[in-house]
Amino acid sequence: MNQTLQTTRDDHLIAGFAALAITIHIAESALPSPLPGIKPGLANVVTLMVLCRYGWQMAAWVALLRVLVGSILIGTFLSPTFFLSAAGALASVGVLGLLFAFSRGFPRWAVSPLGFGVAAALAHMSGQFWLAYVVFVPHSGLLALYPLLMTLAAVLGVVSGLLTRTVLGRLKKPLPSTP
Amino acid sequence: MMGFKLSRGDGLVWLLAATLLAGLYTAFWQADGHGAEAVVLVNGKRWARLDLFHNQDLEVPGPLGHSHIQVRDGQARFVDSPCPNKLCVHTGWLSQGGEVAICLPNKVSLQILASDPRFDAINF
Numbered sequence: 602m603n604q605t606l607q608t609t610r611d612d613h614l615i616a617g618f619a620a621l622a623i624t625i626h627i628a629e630s631a632l633p634s635p636l637p638g639i640k641p642g643l644a645n646v647v648t649l650m651v652l653c654r655y656g657w658q659m660a661a662w663v664a665l666l667r668v669l670v671g672s673i674l675i676g677t678f679l680s681p682t683f684f685l686s687a688a689g690a691l692a693s694v695g696v697l698g699l700l701f702a703f704s705r706g707f708p709r710w711a712v713s714p715l716g717f718g719v720a721a722a723l724a725h726m727s728g729q730f731w732l733a734y735v736v737f738v739p740h741s742g743l744l745a746l747y748p749l750l751m752t753l754a755a756v757l758g759v760v761s762g763l764l765t766r767t768v769l770g771r772l773k774k775p776l777p778s779t780p
Numbered sequence: 781m782m783g784f785k786l787s788r789g790d791g792l793v794w795l796l797a798a799t800l801l802a803g804l805y806t807a808f809w810q811a812d813g814h815g816a817e818a819v820v821l822v823n824g825k826r827w828a829r830l831d832l833f834h835n836q837d838l839e840v841p842g843p844l845g846h847s848h849i850q851v852r853d854g855q856a857r858f859v860d861s862p863c864p865n866k867l868c869v870h871t872g873w874l875s876q877g878g879e880v881a882i883c884l885p886n887k888v889s890l891q892i893l894a895s896d897p898r899f900d901a902i903n904f
Binding site for chain 1: 786787788789790792793794797800801804805807808809
């Protein structure tokens with residue numbers, strides 16, 4: 602019995618970009634972090650780049666696959682780290698979806714990687730922070746950290762937006778997505 | 781390399797983000813447990829409620845005369861009171877929720893209010 606799974610070109614692109622994002626994700630997890638919850642978010646550059654080149658659906662696939670497979674490879678799957686990461690990714694993918702739709706709907710107000718980066722970073726931080734606060738450490742002292750973490754997230758969001766723009770500028774025109 | 785150029789959409793997103801951050805700082809960094817208001821009682825009745833971030837000087841009338849209360853940058857104190865031992869004045873600046881200074885002879889008291897007071901009770 603020989604069954605072949607039909608794959609589209611988009612599937613291959615998603616797999617390739619997810620692999621790239623996972624590699625960066627794992628490399629980044631080896632970096633020491635001064636504060637729990639703070640990471641440069643370099644893997645998010647891949648998500649942003651895919652968003653700008655191929656649209657939201659593929660970006661969502663890449664982001665969520667990265668969290669899932671990344672955690673399995675690092676060994677944090679189903680641990681608190683994984684849930685925090687997943688909450689952040691879901692929030693960020695959701696906000697990116699809204700912004701992307703807004704960008705499409707109002708071309709005069711189109712958002713570029715610089716806007717996407719900041720929004721994604723803030724959403725990611727909020728997602729993981731509120732999960733941490735509600736589920737893991739429901740202590741009001743944690744709330745005092747929230748504005749600070751969000752400020753750092755915004756700064757790192759600008760950085761990832763700039764990186765994304767640089768990467769996009771050096772890439773060739775995207776091939777049209779298969780229908 | 782492209783210059784540092786923001787599109788109108790980016791400007792909007794950044795503006796919203798900045799508003800959000802400002803809102804977060806005011807919402808979560810409003811001096812916690814650090815009272816933002818104080819209450820002045822004369823003869824056990826509320827005489828005034830003070831915003832501690834509105835600098836002012838008050839002359840509070842009591843049976844012996846006027847007690848001078850000062851509010852500066854989130855703190856309050858008795859500057860002077862017509863009492864013999866000036867315990868209220870020596871209490872000094874009050875800023876933590878629940879802290880209190882009382883001038884018994886002049887029946888004037890000053891207490892910092894807070895939703896989450898630093899002290900449950902204070903004994904003298």
